[in-house]
Amino acid sequence: DTAVSQTPKYLVTQMGNDKSIKCEQNLGHDTMYWYKQDSKKFLKIMFSYNNKELIINETVPNRFSPKSPDKAHLNLHINSLELGDSAVYFCASSQVVWAVTQYFGPGTRLLVL
């Protein structure tokens, strides 16, 4: 049983395209997150949703739009992809808001050409 799953695992696309990454958690957690990890392994939070409501929206271009159809799912849609968007994107969840104990998905490796 995968606790936090993401699809796709790899995503290679051209500049200017629009793509989506899906995330699902079966832990019954209320809060879900999207993180971006750069090539130096720094992992920064992008968004957080609690019970389908946005609670964190860091300084992220508005080309990135999260969507939470229910508290078990948090998808990330990216418009007009740029070279700098190439990174690994991790979804995570936690039992309560702001918890320091979070459960991460396997990551989606995005390469923009």
Next chain:
Amino acid sequence: LAKTTQPISMDSYEGQEVNITCSHNNIATNDYITWYQQFPSQGPRFIIQGYKTKVTNEVASLFIPADRKSSTLSLPRVSLSDTAVYYCLVGDRGAAGNKLTFGGGTRVLVKP
């Protein structure tokens, strides 16, 4: 969150004990110390959390001195599969605005 400082990398050999120290001089009263482990091509995984003194689980031990301004993650008898990046985080378990930011972590390389 309190700022943390940890070594960039450490090398070790199979069977040795690895100790990674994290400095967090401005830790607040309500802050907990949490360590994550990230294997190549995987997401970070929670391994241990503590508030003071010593915490031990099946994976690691966490030593926290009385002033709590640092903490040491101890990995006993490491194997090749313990090669990973280890992140130290400090924060209140339920505080509003607790935005987790992972630094560069400590890259541990276990050699045969």
